[in-house]
Amino acid sequence: MENFIVSARKYRPVTFESVVGQLHITNTLKNAIKNNQLAQAFLFCGPRGVGKTTCARILAKTINCLDLTPTGEACGTCASCISFQNGNSFNFHELDAASNNSVDDIRNLIDQVRIPPQAGKYKVYIIDEVHMLSQSAFNAFLKTLEEPPSYAIFILATTEKHKILPTILSRCQIFDFNRIKVEDMAKHLAKIATREEIAYDQDGLHLIAQKADGGLRDALSMFDQIVSFSNRQVNYQAVIDNLNILDYDYYFKVTEFLMAQNTPAALLLFDEILNNGFDGNNFITGLASHFRNILVCKDAATVQLLEVSENIKQKYLEQAKLASASFLISALNIANQCDLNYKISKNQRLQVELTLIKISHISQAVSLSQNPNVQQMAEQLKKKPENLAIPQASISPALPKQEVVEKAVPTLQEVEKVIAPAAAPQPEAPVAEININPKNLIPKLGNTLIPNLKNPTAIKTKEQLEDTIDYLTGDAKDDFTTEQFIEAWGTFSFKAKADGKMGLATLMMNYTPKLKDGYQIELEVENKLQANELVNERIDVLNYLRKQLNNFSITLEPVINEKQEERKLYTSRDKYQHLVEKNPKLEDFRKTFNLDIDF
Structure with missing residues (x-):
């Protein structure tokens, strides 16, 4: 039985042309080789599985090739290329800084740099995961990196650029690798499946590419896993079953239920998803992404932002015609809030169910807000309560003072006409129907309202009405002891x-x-x-x-007259704060010695 080689190794690129999704890097390196403008130190940085080490090896192989092709690629047939492919080239050295990160390892590397190449033009040193080097190792490497021999080229690779010393960064030519696009990965997987004579469909390959999150090595690992699982049948259903991915159909169904305000069906579908072993947070983040995909399909200019297969794209376009932009934006906002609150919620299932209920009522809220009666009420609520303010009476200076008072102060009968309906006679006994707030009388009573009437009670009887009129219009001023x-x-x-x-x-x-x-x-x-x-x-x-x-x-x-009561010290924290208030240096003492206080 032959030894199985995983696809990530078997189909590892050996030329710049075969590198997937890093055209800006490969073109730059080929032009540098062609024009003989190679830097002596390169830094390849980017996420995992995007081709950093692969490009470093291709560069090392190409610059020592004895017979370059017209396109600037290594020939693969000369003695240098063959020795490189067989792993016995003396001009190529690779160091894994994750396990060789001490200053002694770097010193050994520096000793090797002093020896010129016996065959070929350059000696290439690749240091993978360079951010793992210790501080002393970085310092020992600085001088050699700044002034290496003319035949030495260093290629550093890392996933965490921010951990590398600025003095190292300033000595390197930096290349930033991008995450590989879903479309590029799906095409590459299709080529491999064709070579291996594996049956596949585009929906399944796109799903693998999306799950890989920009890393081709991850995509190839999942591809091998599904090939074994499905007996060389890489289809959409096999990918969903093996990678534990929520089917697109779930999101399309739940969106249909929410737009139709069918809350019970949406909750039952969510229960089915939970019973299938999926996490509620995974569902709500997927639902938010689904709403986002529908929203970008609303405009022809943004459809290109949709990274799905052609069949799924058609479904999104059809559902985008049925969903309004206001519904999608509101649903996105509600789903995002649920995602933020999910981890801190004690009842996480209820958090998601409440989100589904809110989203299902968005259409009803929008239609209600468009009702003319509701809009009229909203406009009235927005207005300031100017009618409740005391109007400034415009008094003509030509009128005598007594005449002004008579015009400003109404009689009891006039006020009763304002309060009681014209058709109904005013009963003598107290009745529940009379419930008028004196604030409503202010415009009728003119400028005689005294400042003490700040929070009047409701008038419920005729006697209270008479008292209020006396309160507002009385003018007696006898002295008293x-x-x-x-x-x-x-x-x-x-x-x-x-x-x-x-x-x-x-x-x-x-x-x-x-x-x-x-x-x-x-x-x-x-x-x-x-x-x-x-x-x-x-x-x-x-x-x-x-x-x-x-x-x-x-x-x-x-x-x-608020009396400041003496604060009682109940807890240890209160006692400690009280001591700090008396002597602030106590807090400085605690910070100096890094002491922890058990409250």
Whole structure:
């Protein structure tokens, strides 16, 4: 039985022409050889499996070829090419820096550099995974790399360019290798399948190329795996079954359900996907990519961004005709948020299901937003509440003051006409239907509204309406003593308690009011909640005090005096922060000695 050679080795490129997907690199190297403009140090960098080491070996073989072809390729038949292919060339040295990364290994390499080539023009030294070299090894290599012998050429290869010292980078000619395109990989796999007489379909090869994520070596490894799995039948279904990939059909189906607002079907399909062993995060990221692919198919100019086979592309184009751009953009945004929150969610399945429910209702939300009635309501909500502001009365200076007041202040009957319907008579008893906020009366009451009416309560009875009119229009201003004020204050506090207003009664009984000049009353409270309680009931308090004392100039304002309570230290963190506040150098001590604190 013959020894099996994996495709990545068997079909490794041996000429620049056979390198896949790196045309900008191969053309540059061929021109440099043709024009005799070779640098003495090259750095090949890029992701894994894209041809860095392969191109380094091809370059080493080509520059020592004794009979170059007209296109600048190695002939493969001369003594130098044959010795290189057999692995016994003395002009070619390859060092794996992952396992030979010490300064001694580099010194041995430098000793070899001093010996000129016995046959051929150049000695080529390839250092693979050069970023693995130690700091001292890099430093030992610097001088030789900067001023090598004329016959020595160094080719460094790495997947992590950022780990290499800038002093090394400045001495090299840098070539950045690209990820190989899906289309290029699929064509290369098709060539190999044809040579090996393996049956295949384009959908399956495209799926392998997409799964490889730009690395041809990965694609060839998966190709060999599927050939063994499917008995030399590389088709779409075999690739899905072997590589554990979600079928495109799942995404097309779930998108159809979501656009049709068929939420139950979408949730059942997601349950089937989970039962098949797929991860919810894998599904949601795939769904987001599916929405992206549909979106790029909406415009003929962006269809080229779709990296799928021709059959799958037709399906995307058909579904793009049915889906609106607004639906796709909103769905993409929701799916992206789910992807971000998936790992931190404690109920990950619910996170995905909630995403599907939201996406299925996008069409309904869009149609609702286009409803003229809804648009009209939205415009009204956007408007500022200018109608609630107190209008500035435009008073003509020619009118006497008394006439202005009479015009600005309506009678009780006029206000009742504003509040009650014209057809229905106003009952004497309290009725639930009367529920008018005094804010609505402000435009009708002119400029007589005093500043204390900041948060009026709703008017529910005729008596409350009369109190509000008195509150707004009363003009009596009799003097009163402090004893009279305290008596009226205490009487109302007991009245409030009897009416069930326990919050107001507690405030009035526990806090002593202060009577200031201009009949201004200040009640000192401890916090905003107490202040809001007093403001909400201020109209009733002032109405009572003004009528009892026959003075409508009385005003009432809460004054907040927040007492700073002594902080109690409960946890270890609180105690440590308290000590740091007393002595900040304690934190510097902890940082200096890199101490950890167990909170």
